[in-house]
Amino acid sequence: MKFAKMINRRGAGDIIGWILLIGFGVALATSVFIWMKGQTEEMTESTVNYVEGEMVCEDVAINVAVNEMCNELTIVNKGKFNIDALNIIYYPAAGEPGSKLENPATPLKPIAGEKITVSVPQSVKFEVTPVLKTDENKLNGCKNKKEVISCTV
Numbered sequence: 001m002k003f004a005k006m007i008n009r010r011g012a013g014d015i016i017g018w019i020l021l022i023g024f025g026v027a028l029a030t031s032v033f034i035w036m037k038g039q040t041e042e043m044t045e046s047t048v049n050y051v052e053g054e055m056v057c058e059d060v061a062i063n064v065a066v067n068e069m070c071n072e073l074t075i076v077n078k079g080k081f082n083i084d085a086l087n088i089i090y091y092p093a094a095g096e097p098g099s100k101l102e103n104p105a106t107p108l109k110p111i112a113g114e115k116i117t118v119s120v121p122q123s124v125k126f127e128v129t130p131v132l133k134t135d136e137n138k139l140n141g142c143k144n145k146k147e148v149i150s151c152t153v
Contacts, residue, residue, distance in 0.1 A: 056081070056132055057142035063113075064128045070151035071122040075108070076115040077130075079145075082107035085131035086116075087141055090123040101131075125150050 061079035066072070077083050086102040100120060108114050120126065129146045131139050 056134065056140060057130075057145055060130050060132065060142045060145045062086075062128065062130050062145065062147055064126070064147040064149050066126065066149050066151045069122065070124070071120060073118045073120055073126060073128065073149070074115055075118065075128060076113045077108040077110045078113055079110050079130075081132060082109055083130045084133045085139060086118070087129040087131055088118065088120060089127040089129075090120050091125040092121060092123045123151065 059080035060083070061077075062083065063076040063078050065074045065076075067074075073088065075086060084103070084107045086104075088100045088102060089097055090100070091097045098121065100118075102116070102118050104116050108116055126149045127146055128149070129141050129143060131141045134140050
């Protein structure tokens with residue numbers, strides 16, 4: 001009699017163990033599915049914004065010049081669209097690179113090659129990326145139109 005009760009208890013423990021194991025597996029699979037779905041949606045959204053940005057940026061062009069002291073940039077709009085901001089990354093001779101988002105009071109208009117002068121820390125290299133506003137008022141950087149300028153201090 002005692003032996004039969006022990007078998008029944010052990011059998012119930014095995015069944016409970018299997019149920020828990022399957023439950024954990026389903027919970028883990030569900031968690032991974034939800035996480036991957038979020039990652040896919042995020043990647044799709046950024047790809048769409050990037051493609052839209054590429055079409056807008058086709059007719060954007062800038063010309064960048066640096067002064068002799070390597071601390072002032074003159075940027076001219078040579079494209080067909082207004083430039084709403086400029087993302088400037090500067091690389092000092094010593095130390096960490098820095099960045100600056102220059103928002104002019106009025107957008108740089110392409111008419112007559114409007115230009116702006118920007119003061120920056122003295123550096124050996126500059127990367128200037130034009131930034132446009134989309135119809136939804138989002139800022140869109142034109143990475144493929146980035147200008148890289150080297151300077152000797």
